[in-house]
Amino acid sequence: KQEVTQIPAALSVPEGENLVLNCSFTDSAIYNLQWFRQDPGKGLTSLLLIQSSQREQTSGRLNASLDKSSGRSTLYIAASQPGDSATYLCAAALFGGKLIFGQGTELSVKP
Amino acid sequence: KAGVTQTPRYLIKTRGQQVTLSCSPISGHRSVSWYQQTPGQGLQFLFEYFSETQRNKGNFPGRFSGRQFSNSRSEMNVSTLELGDSALYLCASSSLTGAYEQYFGPGTRLTVT
16 A cells, blocks of 8 residues: 655745755555645645656756655755745655645745 | 636535535546545545546545546535535546646635534
8 A cells, every 4th residue: 555754744944945855655656756835725736746767857946856766755945935835745646646645744934 | 728626615514414516627638536635634535537437436435426527527525424524625637648747726625514
């Protein structure tokens, strides 16, 4: 059974810091791995998707890596800003489209 | 291109009642999935529909059901509501091509009193 874990559960950093969010999954048989952002009371915004054959994806200040053999993915946020404050969720996609989500990392970036 | 839309956005119901939530996927997307989000359990998969057929189902009681129409719009129904059904219900659509990326709607906040 696929389980997804995110560490840390919460993170508070000063503006400008580079930070890393961690995601681990128990079964390497994934179709892809997606990182999402969720603002309070809102839906999910897709940030990055890494296909199972890829090692990383980049979008602006965000970089996500995937290591299937170790069951790990990381989301790197460069030069954090207060507007980055949100909950970040990673999700492993099983064949057939079902997403298994971690519990999320609540990020607070202080001005 | 318009995103995934969900209606209604907010709903208050009483225990024992039933509720129907609606989801319109991105134009051209034929797969629609539903998720329940609660503070205690996080995001959990309910079911997925493709071409009007349920292909995948999560571990939820039979009170939770859904359907998909020929235009790919989907509805989910919860009968005999319980207090524990209070949650944010999210739907996602996918084109099932390429990277199989899923796009989420804003959700329906259901409160059961």
